[in-house]
Amino acid sequence: MMEVRLNDGNSIPAVGFGVFQIPNDGPTYDAVLAALKAGYRHIDTAAAYMNESDVGKAVKDSGIDRSEIFITSKLWLQDYGYEAAKKGIETSLVNLGTDYIDLYLLHQPYGDVAGAWKALEEAKEEGKLRSIGVSNMTPKIWQEYVPQFNTVPAVNQVECNPFFQQKELRALLDKEDVKIEAYFPLGHGNPQLLSHPVVQKLAEKYGKDAGQILLRFEVQDGLIVLPKSTKPERIEGNICIFDFELTSEEMEEMRAMDTGKGTHDPEAPGVGENLLNAYKIHD
Numbered sequence: 001m002m003e004v005r006l007n008d009g010n011s012i013p014a015v016g017f018g019v020f021q022i023p024n025d026g027p028t029y030d031a032v033l034a035a036l037k038a039g040y041r042h043i044d045t046a047a048a049y050m051n052e053s054d055v056g057k058a059v060k061d062s063g064i065d066r067s068e069i070f071i072t073s074k075l076w077l078q079d080y081g082y083e084a085a086k087k088g089i090e091t092s093l094v095n096l097g098t099d100y101i102d103l104y105l106l107h108q109p110y111g112d113v114a115g116a117w118k119a120l121e122e123a124k125e126e127g128k129l130r131s132i133g134v135s136n137m138t139p140k141i142w143q144e145y146v147p148q149f150n151t152v153p154a155v156n157q158v159e160c161n162p163f164f165q166q167k168e169l170r171a172l173l174d175k176e177d178v179k180i181e182a183y184f185p186l187g188h189g190n191p192q193l194l195s196h197p198v199v200q201k202l203a204e205k206y207g208k209d210a211g212q213i214l215l216r217f218e219v220q221d222g223l224i225v226l227p228k229s230t231k232p233e234r235i236e237g238n239i240c241i242f243d244f245e246l247t248s249e250e251m252e253e254m255r256a257m258d259t260g261k262g263t264h265d266p267e268a269p270g271v272g273e274n275l276l277n278a279y280k281i282h283d
């Protein structure tokens with residue numbers, strides 16, 4: 001598996017298995033075990049996905065050494081502010097059944113972000129978190145918060161795929177060697193993206209499915225990708241993207257698919273409150 005070097009010196013596998021919207025108590029356990037069997041060594045969960053415990057159980061039962069598996073989780077908005085974040089980190093460690101988390105993110109950029117970040121920095125110092133990062137930060141939000149931090153985040157996990165290539169954000173983050181993790185790397189299953197003529201043409205040429213073409217493009221373009229599937233054949237296929245290479249002309253054709261817009265706007269009015277109302281992970 002190809003690895004990407006982060007600005008704190010740690011390495012992260014370029015393809016991770018995403019478990020958003022996979023239920024706990026069975027389905028996440030089965031999907032993560034299938035992913036580990038297929039060769040994934042990077043799992044992306046979050047406190048708000050309510051399935052950290054299935055991830056932890058599958059990692060343990062896989063028989064693969066914990067040190068070979070990269071686990072990401074994320075702090076939810078209810079646990080922002082310094083004191084609440086310290087507790088939130090402990091809860092993730094307990095739910096995952098591990099004494100460290102490889103990468104821990106501030107899931108959303110609202111509320112007492114600076115206080116929550118301070119708790120992440122301290123937990124990193126204590127060895128409970130190996131790398132720390134943020135998510136859903138647009139260039140404007142990044143410039144509002146990150147200058148207040150002592151540590152520059154290792155990653156910013158944002159919506160990113162050929163329809164929304166985050167060119168402005170990438171130019172900004174490149175300056176500080178901050179890596180982008182692409183969520184919705186398959187457009188959350190968007191049929192227009194999967195059936196786009198350029199994607200279909202390349203799928204036929206390389207004998208791959210549309211998802212593999214999207215993921216290959218993204219990884220070849222320097223992104224860390226987090227495809228999700230509950231179907232064993234797709235779980236296996238989505239990691240088989242290292243046996244072919246797109247030409248520079250093909251990369252340009254896919255770069256031209258950018259619309260500059262995504263489906264989620266982190267700057268929309270009221271989005272923080274709406275998210276808090278939508279995901280209540282504890283009282």
Ligand SMILES: NC(=O)c1ccc[n+]([C@@H]2O[C@H](COP(=O)([O-])OP(=O)(O)OC[C@H]3O[C@@H](n4cnc5c(N)ncnc54)[C@H](OP(=O)(O)O)[C@@H]3O)[C@@H](O)[C@H]2O)c1
Pocket residue numbers: 017018019020021044045107135136157158182183184185186187188189190194209210211212226227228229230231234237238
């Ligand atoms: N930080 C954040 O705020 C945030 C937000 C959203 C997501 N994420 C992370 O990013 C991960 C990925 O996002 P996502 O799961 O929403 O979207 P995604 O990975 O872009 O797309 C998943 C969808 O594509 C389908 N699919 C999977 N492989 C395919 C293939 N080869 N060909 C065609 N369709 C395929 C899946 O269906 P089947 O399951 O039926 O195969 C599912 O409907 C999440 O699991 C999560 O870890 C983070």
